[in-house]
Structure formats: structure tokens, C-alpha cells
Amino acid sequence: MSGVRLEPLTLEVALAHYAAMLPEGKTVPLADVARDFGCTKRDLVAALEAVMEVEDRDLTLISNIAIEDDRLVKYAKGGYEGDFRRPVRLSTLQARAALLALDLVSGAADPGILASLRGKIRIAAPGEVVEVEAGARFDEEITAAIERARTGKLVLEIRYTSGDVTSSRQVEPLLMSSIEGRWYLNAYCRRAKGQRLFRLDRIHSARVLGEHFEERGDADLKTTFEDIDPRGYAMSRALVRFSPAVARWMEERPELDLVEEHPDGAADYAMYYSDPAWAARRIMVYLGSATVLEPEELRSEVHRQALTLLEAHGEGA
Amino acid sequence: MDEDQRPRNFAEGKGVTLNRNQKAAARQLSLAAYLLFFDGRPKDETSIQENLPLYRDAPPEGNEDTTLAADALRKQLSRDVQALAGAGIRVEVDGTESGRRYRLSRGAFSSAEIDLTDAERAVLVGALRTLRRDFPYSGPLHLAIANLIGTASTGVYTASDSGADTQDGRAFAAAVATRDDESISRRVSQLESAVSRRKRVLFDYYSISRDETSGREVEPYALSLLDGIWYATGWDVRRQAVRQFRLSRIRGRVTFATRRDFGDFEVTPDFERHVAGPRAPWQLGEPVGRASVRVFDEVFDAVGREFPDAFSEESGDEKGSHILSTAISGERQFAAWILSKGKGAKALSPPSLIRRVEEALEAIASAHAAGQP
Numbered sequence: 001m002s003g004v005r006l007e008p009l010t011l012e013v014a015l016a017h018y019a020a021m022l023p024e025g026k027t028v029p030l031a032d033v034a035r036d037f038g039c040t041k042r043d044l045v046a047a048l049e050a051v052m053e054v055e056d057r058d059l060t061l062i063s064n065i066a067i068e069d070d071r072l073v074k075y076a077k078g079g080y081e082g083d084f085r086r087p088v089r090l091s092t093l094q095a096r097a098a099l100l101a102l103d104l105v106s107g108a109a110d111p112g113i114l115a116s117l118r119g120k121i122r123i124a125a126p127g128e129v130v131e132v133e134a135g136a137r138f139d140e141e142i143t144a145a146i147e148r149a150r151t152g153k154l155v156l157e158i159r160y161t162s163g164d165v166t167s168s169r170q171v172e173p174l175l176m177s178s179i180e181g182r183w184y185l186n187a188y189c190r191r192a193k194g195q196r197l198f199r200l201d202r203i204h205s206a207r208v209l210g211e212h213f214e215e216r217g218d219a220d221l222k223t224t225f226e227d228i229d230p231r232g233y234a235m236s237r238a239l240v241r242f243s244p245a246v247a248r249w250m251e252e253r254p255e256l257d258l259v260e261e262h263p264d265g266a267a268d269y270a271m272y273y274s275d276p277a278w279a280a281r282r283i284m285v286y287l288g289s290a291t292v293l294e295p296e297e298l299r300s301e302v303h304r305q306a307l308t309l310l311e312a313h314g315e316g317a
Numbered sequence: 318m319d320e321d322q323r324p325r326n327f328a329e330g331k332g333v334t335l336n337r338n339q340k341a342a343a344r345q346l347s348l349a350a351y352l353l354f355f356d357g358r359p360k361d362e363t364s365i366q367e368n369l370p371l372y373r374d375a376p377p378e379g380n381e382d383t384t385l386a387a388d389a390l391r392k393q394l395s396r397d398v399q400a401l402a403g404a405g406i407r408v409e410v411d412g413t414e415s416g417r418r419y420r421l422s423r424g425a426f427s428s429a430e431i432d433l434t435d436a437e438r439a440v441l442v443g444a445l446r447t448l449r450r451d452f453p454y455s456g457p458l459h460l461a462i463a464n465l466i467g468t469a470s471t472g473v474y475t476a477s478d479s480g481a482d483t484q485d486g487r488a489f490a491a492a493v494a495t496r497d498d499e500s501i502s503r504r505v506s507q508l509e510s511a512v513s514r515r516k517r518v519l520f521d522y523y524s525i526s527r528d529e530t531s532g533r534e535v536e537p538y539a540l541s542l543l544d545g546i547w548y549a550t551g552w553d554v555r556r557q558a559v560r561q562f563r564l565s566r567i568r569g570r571v572t573f574a575t576r577r578d579f580g581d582f583e584v585t586p587d588f589e590r591h592v593a594g595p596r597a598p599w600q601l602g603e604p605v606g607r608a609s610v611r612v613f614d615e616v617f618d619a620v621g622r623e624f625p626d627a628f629s630e631e632s633g634d635e636k637g638s639h640i641l642s643t644a645i646s647g648e649r650q651f652a653a654w655i656l657s658k659g660k661g662a663k664a665l666s667p668p669s670l671i672r673r674v675e676e677a678l679e680a681i682a683s684a685h686a687a688g689q690p
Binding site: 003004005006007008009010011012013014016017018036037038039046047049050051052053054055056059062080083084086087088089090091092093094095096097098100101102104105107108109110113114116117120121123124125126130132133134135137138139150161164166175176177178179180181182201202204221223224225248249252281283284285286287288291292299300302303305306307308309310312313314 | 333335336338339340341342343345347349350353354356370371400401402403404405406407423425426427431433434436437440441443444445447448452453454456457458459461462463464465491492493494502506509510512513525528539541544545546565590593594595615618619622623625649652654656657659660671673677678679680681682684685686687
């Protein structure tokens with residue numbers, strides 16, 4: 001996959017530092033170096049050739065490295081001036097990449113460690129770093145408790161909302177996973193006596209208990225969209241008609257399947273669900289622009305919820 | 318190793334032939350090494366040219382005019398100083414009548430000693446492993462880690478493969494899945510370059526609200542990755558307003574509007590960065606008024622976490638609820654959010670919002686009544 005291109009010279013500078021630090025006589029396969037620096041072997045060789053060509057004031061090549069038999073060879077000690085033994089400051093792009101990476105894993109890491117790392121990355125950058133906005137916002141006490149319980153194999157007590165019900169559960173945390181930008185806790189739930197996936201933003205509190213747990217076999221970790229795709233586990237399928245005013249937005253909803261487009265711009269989509277109350281709320285947010293065609297069970301639930309809310313709204317402020 | 322045992326390609330006269338980019342990189346590295354040796358003491362252009370062979374062919378070939386030669390050398394040095402700055406190396410340049418002087422201190426080359434703890438290293442390397450498959454910034458992230466940790470000195474990757482990142486029980490493990498395709502990754506790359514270099518860009522964009530595709534000329538200020546979706550925020554030149562663009566709605570390629578290397582625009586001073594960040598769906602445009610809502614205890618915590626900056630609390634703990642107010646640009650979107658909370662939220666003002674919610678509920682009830690088609 002094509003990604004963000006490196007700034008010119010950054011690979012060469014990092015390799016100069018690498019060359020300065022390699023011990024004399026060390027040889028490393030080029031493929032390993034390319035893997036560690038995240039580049040192709042071709043780009044690596046081009047950068048190494050430039051690094052090797054640098055001469056000092058006596059017209060002496062100063063890298064003390066060479067390419068031989070598809071390996072990088074440090075043939076003499078030293079190499080470059082001593083200053084290249086110190087890592088260069090991060091480029092702005094490198095700092096931005098590192099800060100974004102931390103944001104993207106922040107649902108799974110100790111907030112204190114993240115804050116410390118972020119501070120060090122900013123110190124290592126040459127100036128102010130304009131960050132990619134990632135919008136990662138979590139309750140730090142909760143993420144810290146989950147991380148402490150997971151790494152220490154300690155039972156965690158969480159208050160969690162599922163549907164309309166909020167309750168306490170004791171869980172054995174296994175892994176945090178981020179799918180489509182949303183964080184989940186993979187854990188064994190002692191109340192359900194099985195592995196469950198808990199949305200991080202629905203965990204209201206988390207408390208580490210003193211009890212250790214032993215890892216259970218056959219962990220079934222959910223880490224990809226396919227793992228949580230409702231098509232795979234939902235108990236029911238509804239047919240929903242979206243009016244022309246909102247139908248085109250549904251094309252960007254991966255959890256819906258287009259069934260039929262109508263000449264007036266309306267479209268029918270299949271929606272998968274297990275909890276009719278949850279599905280009804282999904283329908284209501286379209287303010288009347290979505291109508292359940294079937295099953296009758298869901299139509300009734302939408303009707304019931306609409307009347308209940310109408311009544312509640314009629315009760316005054 | 319004796320000199321005569323050096324690998325063959327280092328024997329005199331058997332070096333590889335470098336292309337233009339490689340020559341530039343070698344020259345820039347030699348300049349950094351030379352200036353670093355003097356640790357902040359200034360060196361003039363003559364000294365640089367005399368001591369660094371890669372600068373000796375700076376003047377155009379056959380040019381006998383020393384003024385032009387000096388000018389060419391200065392331009393080349395200027396380009397090299399800029400390239401070094403892009404790589405994080407800030408060479409200072411002093412202008413004098415007799416010529417410019419260049420200096421690079423060790424402190425400007427390398428930051429103060431960055432000492433990462435085992436746990437910090439584990440998180441950083443763990444982030445790379447977690448994201449490496451399709452993270453568009455994977456290349457720069459690799460180099461950031463190499464520079465922060467020192468790949469060769471610590472063997473961080475091989476060491477962590479054997480469990481070195483599990484010291485203190487701080488093993489980092491997570492899974493991050495995205496479904497960005499190749500075209501999104503290319504757009505991120507092009508727009509990252511445009512944001513960094515302040516380059517104006519052109520692209521065709523599908524406006525889903527208007528259901529039409531039109532050409533856009535945009536000065537991109539920032540990139541965002543919100544809920545797994547990439548956005549670019551910037552000044553829409555034709556609409557004379559800051560707009561946010563979802564990268565998946567860009568049609569075709571993103572191209573630069575000019576051939577300049579750098580600086581097509583300045584970021585407008587009143588640009589507020591939070592505009593590029595997560596915003597409540599009813600606050601995506603210019604505010605048109607305020608609305609208030611009663612939020613009951615059962616959803617109050619979640620509301621605070623969902624949109625921490627969207628609301629201000631008017632009063633609390635009344636009837637087990639809180640009255641919140643919010644600026645709105647889209648009343649329909651706010652009404653939808655209220656209904657998404659079920660009995661947990663209730664519209665209080667303005668009257669048009671209350672009417673909208675009630676009319677929506679009546680329409681929903683009517684459309685789903687028994688016997689309706």
C-alpha cells in the first residue's frame with residue numbers, strides 16, 4: 001500500500017546514525033535493514049549508496065560500511081564523525097507520525113505512559129508539530145485500569161451499559177481492539193460465562209480487583225470488522241426503506257446491504273439486529289425518513305417507542 | 318580490518334555512480350558532518366567548498382565567471398540547508414557582506430538525551446507493529462522509532478521479538494483494524510505533503526448533501542482521522558470558507574495547483590484547530606442559535622464523554638436530570654441525536670426544535686402503525 005512519502009534525506013540521516021552505531025565486523029542482511037527502516041530494499045540500497053559516498057576533509061570515505069553479497073557490512077570501527085552516534089532530532093513528519101500512532105493505540109495503553117511518550121516526542125522534534133487530529137478521548141481512569149488488569153492478569157469489575165440496562169460485571173481482560181475507529185475490550189465475562197466484546201465508550205467505570213486469573217484456552221479475539229459484522233451473528237434481518245432525502249448516505253454504511261433502489265431516489269436496505277429496541281432507536285434517528293417494511297415485530301417496536309416518547313415529550317419540561 | 322581487506326566497492330575508483338538525488342543526499346550529509354565537527358562555530362562558503370569535494374562542482378560546467386559561480390554555490394547551499402531542515406537538522410545561516418556563514422551545533426542536530434523507559438519503548442514499538450499493515454504514516458513512524466530508540470544500538474525489533482518488550486509486565490498488545498483502500502492512502506500521502514508544504518490542491522469532490530460532484534481548489538490546513546475516517550480541513554478557495562472534506566468522497570486524484578515547492582498559502586490566523594477535530598454532528602456549520610435539552614442521569618455520563626465540548630450545563634440534579642445547552646448549526650441533526658438517546662434526553666428549546674422532534678415522532682408512529690404499508 002502506498003503511504004505517506006518520507007521527507008528527502010530522512011532515510012539517509014537515519015542510516016548514517018545506524019552506520020555509526022554498528023559494531024565493527026557486523027554484517028546484516030539488507031532485507032532485515034529494510035524491514036527495520038520500513039522501506040523497500042531498492043530504496044534502502046539507493047540511500048546507503050549516498051551514505052557511503054560521503055567524504056571527510058581528507059577525501060576519505062567516512063561511513064566504514066559497504067554492501068556485499070546482499071548484506072550490509074561494517075568493515076571498520078568508527079564511521080562518520082562521532083556526532084552521528086547521537087540520533088538526529090525527529091523531522092516534523094516523523095513526530096506527527098509517532099504522535100498519531102500513539103493516539104490510534106491510546107485506547108489500549110496506559111495514559112501516563114502515553115503522556116510521557118508524547119512529551120518526549122515533542123522534545124525530540126525541531127519545533128511545533130501540527131498533529132493529525134485523531135479525536136481519541138477516553139476516560140483515563142478506565143483505560144489505565146483495563147491496562148493494569150490486562151497486563152497483571154487481574155480480574156476487572158466494570159459498570160457497562162448494554163441496551164437500556166447498566167450493570168456490573170467481573171471480567172478477565174484479554175485484548176483491546178480498535179475496529180473502524182471504535183475501541184473494544186475483548187474479555188471473558190464471568191457473568192455470561194463466555195468471551196464478550198465490550199465497547200470502551202459504554203464502560204462507565206472500571207475497578208481492578210485483587211484476584212488473579214489464569215488465561216483460558218480457545219480465546220476468540222475480535223479484531224476486524226468481519227468479526228463484528230452483524231451479518232455474522234444477528235438473529236434478525238429487517239427491510240428498511242430510506243426516503244430520497246437520506247438514501248444516499250446509506251451507501252457509506254458498511255453494515256447495511258442495498259436491496260433495491262427506487263426511481264424516486266428512495267432505497268431499501270437490509271439491516272441486521274438482535275435487539276429490537278436497539279434497532280428501533282436506529283430507525284428513529286432518521287426522523288421519519290426511514291420506515292421498517294418488515295418484520296412486523298420491529299415495526300411494532302418502532303411504533304411503541306415513538307408513542308412512548310411522544311407521551312414523554314407531552315409531559316412538559 | 319586492514320585497509321586491503323575492505324570490500325571491493327570501496328577500493329579507490331570502484332565506487333558506485335550516484336544519480337542526482339543520491340549526490341544531493343551525500344552532499345547534504347557531508348555538510349552536516351562538516352558543520353557538526355565544528356559544533357556551532359561558523360564556516361563560510363569558501364571553507365565549505367574547499368573542504369567538501371561534493372561542493373566543488375557546484376558552478377555550472379565551464380563557467381569562468383566567479384560571481385556566477387559563487388551565486389550557484391550559495392543557491393545550492395540554500396537548497397541543502399532547506400533539505401536538512403526538512404530532515405530535522407537546523408543549520409543556522411548568518412548573512413554578511415562577504416558571504417554567508419553556516420553553523421550547526423550538536424544540540425541542534427540531536428535533541429537532549431531522550432531516555433525511553435522499557436514501558437514507553439514497548440508502547441512505541443507495539444504501536445508500530447499494531448498499525449504497520451495499512452497505516453499511511455508507517456514509513457515516517459519507522460524512522461521516528463529508529464531515531465528515538467536507535468535501531469542498531471539496541472536491536473529493538475529483534476530484541477522485542479524475543480520478548481524484550483515484556484519487561485516489567487508492560488507488554489503492549491492491541492489490534493487496530495481499518496479498511497482504508499489504496500486510493501485513500503494515496504490521498505492521505507498527497508494531502509500530507511500539501512499540508513506540510515502549504516501547497517494548494519485541486520480535486521473533484523462529491524457533496525453528499527447536494528448530491529453533486531464539483532471541482533474544488535483547497536488550501537489544506539490539517540488532516541484528521543476520526544472514527545476510522547480520514548478528513549482534510551482547509552480553505553475552500555471558491556467558496557471562501559473553511560470546509561472539511563471526507564477523503565472517501567474525493568473523486569479521482571488530488572493534484573497540486575501550482576509548481577512551486579512550498580508556500581502557496583498561509584494558514585489563516587483565525588483558523589481554530591478544533592474545527593479539524595471531532596465535532597458534534599449538529600455543530601458542523603456556522604452556529605445559527607442555541608438549544609437546550611434535559612439529559613437524564615442514565616445517559617448523562619455517556620453524553621459528557623461522547624461530546625465533551627459540545628454542551629454547557631445550565632443546571633443539574635433536578636428530577637434526576639441535567640439541563641444542557643448547546644450551539645447548533647443543524648437543528649435536524651440535533652433532533653436526531655435527541656431521539657438516539659430514547660427516554661434519556663428531551664428537547665426543551667427552542668420551540669422549533671420541540672416541534673421538529675414531536676412531528677418526527679408523529680410521522681414515525683404513523684408510518685409504523687398496524688395496517689400501514
